[in-house]
Amino acid sequence: MDSEHKHKVLASFNIRSLGMIVVISDVEFGFKKGMVLKSITSKHYWEVRSRILHSSYEKRFDGENEIISIANIRDVDSLKNRTKTIDSYEYIIKPIGHHEKPISGDFLVFTVTVAVRVIYKVTDIYDDYLLLDINNGDTGVLHKKYVADKVQIGDYVRHCEQKYHDLVDEFGNFICRE
Template identity: 70%
Template sequence: MNFNHKHKVISSFNVPTLGMIVGLSDVEFGFKKGMVLKSIASKRYWEIQSRVIHSSFEQRFYSETEIVTHTNIRDINALKRREEIINSLEYNIKPIGHNEKPNLNEFLVFSVTVAVREIYKVIDIYEDFLLLDTNNGDTGVLNKKYVSRNVQIGDYVRHCEHKIHDLVDEFGNFIMR
């Protein structure tokens, strides 16, 4: 996790047709679909689904997946206040392993778990992600598409040079399934 690039939650709400929306400050280059945010305070995770665009005047980034919305005239003042905050953008997010939205004023950081030198124990399995114990009292997530579909809770994962990570035992010995 990079704590130097924190993003403050300036709005957080659910929209029946779009799902969970979060407004973040200090977004410089946009966020790609599939990137994972982690709360510094609650340790919860969310996956970026798309950027929410309200007007054609908003800054856009090539790498982002976008949803264009029509703003209700009653919301214009809120939109102006949001645009006054430097580099604030809204994103559609999906919770990983819970149903909570981020809290106002909490900080989110991007979370990348790469098991390059260590092995990580799988402690829970969600729809698209594995929850990993990173051996330092913290957790990490890894997209299931990078691990054998036979992965189970209690297995260990080690980084592999190929696209799929290895399933190993607690000593790092390769397991064939």
């Protein structure tokens, strides 16, 4: 399920020591570590790793993982004023299943895939995530920690009450691999 609230990408870039950075506007409540963002245009996914703070004047959100960046002292006043005008913030993100950064002008939405009362087919396996076909070619991602270790491409997953997803075949029969 994708959220209705869209966050505009103002810029994105790579910094060798930090990784992929995205500057996002219209952030109301912040993004906790592990949240997944999805591009409206490209349908690519990114996992939020942490927020970059440049000064103590920036707005903070509960539960965010933060990294403090050293800012040039001459820029502190501009940072103080900037946060009041456009609510844009910088986040370190990790691509899921690709190496692309978000494109300026694109919109990102918070996304979550929960297989409630339905089964979803595993179409690809990434480092920490499974790519799922959730609706005739529309995709979703699910962290591997919620599924059996022996999952394979072509398997299906189904939600159960403990937030752990059952590994099943296309008819909903349990799969147990040793």
